[in-house]
C-alpha cells in the first residue's frame with residue numbers, strides 16, 4: 673500500500689520557512705494550513721505565501737483551506753501552483769462545481785470533513801474528488817489529541833472508495849504521531865498529515881518513523 677507523509681508547516685518556524693522546507697526533503701507533499709479567523713478561530717497565511725512556497729520548494733504543496741467561501745478563493749490557490757487543494761464540505765456552497773474548477777486548473781481536488789460532519793453527501797460524489805480528508809481533530813490548531821471516534825467514518829469512506837474502484841486518496845489530519853498513525857492506516861488512510869510529530873524532533877527521522885509505523 674502507498675503511504676504518503678505530508679508534514680504540516682503549521683508546526684515549522686515561520687521566520688525560516690525555506691530552511692524548514694529543506695528539512696523535510698523526504699516528505700511526499702508539504703501540508704499548508706490556510707486559516708481565516710472565521711471558519712476557524714485562528715489565522716495563518718494566504719495566497720502570496722503559497723505562491724512563494726511553490727517557487728522555492730520542489731515538494732508538491734498540499735493546501736488545506738480552513739476558510740469561509742472556498743468557492744471564491746480556492747481556485748486562486750490552484751493557480752498559485754498548489755498540487756492539491758482541499759476545502760471544507762461545511763464551507764462550500766457548490767462542492768462538486770468547485771472540485772471541477774480545481775481539476776480544470778490542474779490541481780487535485782480535495783474535500784475535508786470536520787469530526788462532526790457525516791460522510792453521506794461526499795459518498796454520493798466520490799468520483800469528483802482526488803482526496804477526502806477526514807479530520808482527526810477539530811480544525812484550527814496544531815498539537816491537539818487524535819480523536820479515535822472519527823475512525824468509523826474513515827472506514828466508511830475507505831470502503832466506498834474501494835467498492836467504486838476509485839483512486840481517491842484518504843487523508844487524516846490532526847494528532848497523527850508514531851502511536852496513532854497505525855490506527856488511521858488500519859482504518860484505511862493512506863495520506864498522513866503530521867505537524868508537531870515531524871517538527872518536534874529531527875524531521876527526517878520522524879518522517880521515517882511515521883512511515884514505518886504506518887506500514888506495520
Ligand code: DX5
Nearest residue numbers: 680811812814815847867868
Ligand atoms: C489543524 C491543521 C493541521 C495541523 C496538524 O487544524 O489542519 O494540519 O497542522 O497539527 P498536528 O499534527 O500537530 O496535530
Ligand code: ZN
Nearest residue numbers: 705736845865
Ligand atoms: Zn491541515
